[in-house]
Amino acid sequence: MKLFVYEHITSGALAAQDLPVSLAQEGDSMLTAILQDLAEQPQLELLVLRDSRLAEIDSLPHHSSCELFWVKNSEQFNQQWETAIQQADNTLVIAPETDEQLTNIQHDIVGRGKTYLGSSPKSTLISTNKLRCSQHLLAHDIATVKTQTVSQWQINSVDSA
Incomplete structure (x- = not known):
């Protein structure tokens, strides 16, 4: 079975911009x-x-079957993404939740009729x-703490006189 393991930060998705060092290290550790x-x-x-700005993954057992699709730029990322998605039987994603990145990636995979593990x-x-x-949760009658946006939050001033 072919499993596409996708870690967003180390995948080349950010090929058109500077690679954040700390995020790349964290992503590499998870991957x-x-x-x-x-x-x-x-x-x-x-x-x-x-x-392609990152080193080879050399900590895998020698008997393992792991194919790396190297990415140098955005165009190549799109091509390699297509290739990996098409070849894979299943996909496992590690991606930031910021700006709905993870959700968008999930939609892309599921929208293609592919199996997403998650x-x-x-x-x-x-x-x-x-x-x-x-x-x-509240709409489904599940008790939860009161939650609101910062703009909804009211600070009561205390009169110090």
Whole structure:
């Protein structure tokens, strides 16, 4: 079975901009950890997009099957993304929730009729926004703490006189 393991920051998705060093290190740590675990499963062929500014992943067992799709620019990212998605039987995603990036990636995968290993895009959209999650829970009669935006928050001034 071919499994596309996608880590957003280290994938080359940011090829058109400077690669944030700390985020790349964090992404690399998460990616390496999951790849090491998955590489122990002999039935898996792993597919990984890799930003060409990063080093090869050399901490995998020698017997593992891991194909790296190197990415140098945005155009190549799009091509490699298409190739990996088409070849994969399943996809596992590690991506930031900021600006609904994870949800958008999930929608792309599911919209192609491909199998995504993880929560549904709708679940991710709800659970990654505290206000939206609170409203969803309350709409389904599930008790939750009062949640509001900063603009809704009222500060009562204290008269010190």
